[in-house]
Amino acid sequence: MSQTSDSDTKPATRLVTAGRRKQWTGPVVNPPIWRGSTHLYEDSAALAQGSANREDGDFFYGRRGAPTQWALAEALTELEPGAHGTVLYPSGVAAIAGALMAVLRPGDVLLLSDSVYDPSRAMANGLLRQFGVEARYFDPIDLDGFSTQFCERTRAVLLESPGSLTLDVHDIPALTAITREQGAVSLIDNTWASALGFAALQHGCDIAIQSLTKHVGGHSDLMMGAATAGEKYYRKLRRTAQALGQVVSPDDAALAARGLRTMGVRLERETDSALEIAAWLSQREEIAHVLCPMLLGAPGHDLWCRDFTGGCGLFSFILRGRDEAARARLVDALQMFGIGYSWGGFESLALPFDPAPKRSATPWPPKYWREQDCLGIRLSIGLEDPADLIADLERGLAAMEKQ
Numbered sequence: 443m444s445q446t447s448d449s450d451t452k453p454a455t456r457l458v459t460a461g462r463r464k465q466w467t468g469p470v471v472n473p474p475i476w477r478g479s480t481h482l483y484e485d486s487a488a489l490a491q492g493s494a495n496r497e498d499g500d501f502f503y504g505r506r507g508a509p510t511q512w513a514l515a516e517a518l519t520e521l522e523p524g525a526h527g528t529v530l531y532p533s534g535v536a537a538i539a540g541a542l543m544a545v546l547r548p549g550d551v552l553l554l555s556d557s558v559y560d561p562s563r564a565m566a567n568g569l570l571r572q573f574g575v576e577a578r579y580f581d582p583i584d585l586d587g588f589s590t591q592f593c594e595r596t597r598a599v600l601l602e603s604p605g606s607l608t609l610d611v612h613d614i615p616a617l618t619a620i621t622r623e624q625g626a627v628s629l630i631d632n633t634w635a636s637a638l639g640f641a642a643l644q645h646g647c648d649i650a651i652q653s654l655t656k657h658v659g660g661h662s663d664l665m666m667g668a669a670t671a672g673e674k675y676y677r678k679l680r681r682t683a684q685a686l687g688q689v690v691s692p693d694d695a696a697l698a699a700r701g702l703r704t705m706g707v708r709l710e711r712e713t714d715s716a717l718e719i720a721a722w723l724s725q726r727e728e729i730a731h732v733l734c735p736m737l738l739g740a741p742g743h744d745l746w747c748r749d750f751t752g753g754c755g756l757f758s759f760i761l762r763g764r765d766e767a768a769r770a771r772l773v774d775a776l777q778m779f780g781i782g783y784s785w786g787g788f789e790s791l792a793l794p795f796d797p798a799p800k801r802s803a804t805p806w807p808p809k810y811w812r813e814q815d816c817l818g819i820r821l822s823i824g825l826e827d828p829a830d831l832i833a834d835l836e837r838g839l840a841a842m843e844k845q
């Protein structure tokens with residue numbers, strides 16, 4: 443769908459105005475929740491015309507959505523520089539599956555970054571393999587190695603930067619330039635930064651995927667995903683999503699749109715708190731590595747400064763030579779951090795992780811680390827006062843050292 447509001451405005455302003463077409467909101471601020479499967483036609487001539495004209499924004503049938511979903515999709519399109527349209531999916535994983543199915547055919551090779559989100563890896567090695575697609579993994583920070591991975595059958599590359607768990611920042615302009623030269627499509631899972639922190643299409647990606655469950659929802663109460671692209675790939679995405687019957691509920695779309703309006707201030711606050719906490723952790727003897735690209739001196743910081751316009755509250759750290767029991771003592775002693783999957787909510791979370799079994803192209807831990815420094819904890823920093831979160835982590839570190 444085309445953009446309606448002035449795309450020259452700044453992102454913070456667009457977060458407020460995007461998708462709020464008068465014809466969708468009526469006299470209230472937000473588009474109402476249009477629940478409906480059947481869309482009724484005036485007469486049989488209108489029915490015939492409705493079937494012929496099947497663009498988004500035209501009533502047809504519930505699977506095509508209604509103004510609540512259209513407004514959210516349009517808002518996401520307006521926030522992504524260079525985008526033509528957005529398709530909504532019932533989860534982030536559904537968005538990844540839908541986007542990959544839109545571009546891949548049996549016999550194709552899909553290249554994936556070795557630090558890609560684990561369910562993306564599982565999808566490539568399971569479902570996609572079943573449909574005749576071959577998955578190959580590359581080291582996200584080895585550009586020369588990346589170029590040698592292409593063959594005649596390479597159709598698409600799935601990027602994710604920073605990568606899941608270990609937050610490896612990829613050189614996206616370089617990777618997408620190589621991909622384009624090789625005649626393949628680049629898709630990026632841009633959930634960490636969102637369009638506010640990383641303009642994926644402007645950096646050479648063809649399709650930008652987000653789990654809206656994280657920053658856009660922002661309140662840990664809904665699941666949704668989106669894929670945004672220029673016109674050519676948007677058409678493919680939409681056709682595939684419709685063929686697969688993908689639709690999101692108007693109630694969830696309204697919740698996601700509500701989250702979107704405050705996403706900018708939440709991300710700024712989370713970024714500031716995360717930086718403060720990451721800096722504090724980097725001074726602790728118990729911690730070997732802080733994997734937070736926003737932090738000066740951390741891996742990927744230079745690329746992050748070059749390409750990103752914002753961060754978020756998600757980062758990881760690696761314990762210095764502690765075992766799993768010690769890590770469990772730390773995590774279990776935390777009182778402010780919930781233990782659980784997902785992230786990007788208003789509340790802080792901690793998640794123990796071990797990337798070793800999820801790597802196939804690169805060794806874990808990296809060769810230039812001490813082998814015994816390998817157990818990680820990922821933090822999703824929410825909107826609490828960072829001083830309270832630091833006090834909580836201090837309590838956790840003390841508990842870790844008590845046998």
Ligand SMILES: *Cc1c(COP(=O)(O)O)cnc(C)c1O
Pocket residue numbers: 533534535536559602606631633634653654655656665666667784
């Ligand atoms: C959570 C997550 C997803 C999947 O999103 P869901 O909405 O949970 O399906 C995809 N990519 C990344 C990087 C994620 O963290």
